[in-house]
Amino acid sequence: MxxxxxxxxxxxxxxxxxxxxxxxxxxxxxxxxxxxxxAEGIGTNPEELVAAAHAGCFTMKLSFNLSGAGFTPENLETKCEITLDNGAITNSHLVLSATVPGISKEKFDELVADAEANCPISKLYNTSISVEATLL
Incomplete structure (x- = not known):
């Protein structure tokens, strides 16, 4: 593809x-x-698009992980904040809120870590990636 x-x-x-x-x-x-x-002009920018790509990819990977482990997420919402510093993207920070019935915190954290490391956009980056995950 x-x-x-x-x-x-x-x-x-x-x-x-x-x-x-x-x-x-x-x-x-x-x-x-x-x-x-x-600044605050009208239009988009590469960092905003990278943030959308990472949030979307990570969230979809996590959904596959959860389904594969026998859990059906009710809602996964991920915000991605990209840091541009001195001409380089230095960080991609993901903030996840998830509602997943029946899952333990330990299993949830395991599946989140796998999604963080293995979504295709995470694999593309040569930068620090971090995630904050909240199971609701």
Whole structure:
């Protein structure tokens, strides 16, 4: 399987503008710029997209882990915070809230750790990854 996205940029790094389009077109000429990346401008930015990718991938991997262990999650909600420092992504921090009937805290923690280490986006990163998980 292969997926793709296209970035188009016009102008200088600070004054220019760009747009992103994904293969599925869920992003279709979605604006991004210096201001949307480093200030509070309108549009998206690479770090926000990386955060969405990591949150989505980790949460889906955890759902597969839970199902494989015989548990059906009622709700898994993950927020991902990406840290950009001195031109490098230095941390991806996942905050998970989960409702999983019948699971012990020990088993839950084991399955979360596996999802953290083994979701494809975690494997892609060369950065520190951390997770806070709460079983409700």
């Amino acid at each position: 292969k997926r793709n996205a296209t970035a188009v940029w016009q102008g200088t790094g600070k004054e220019g503008t760009g747009h992103l389009t994904t293969q599925s077109t869920i992003l279709n000429k979605t604006q991004y710029s210096f201001n949307s990346r480093f």
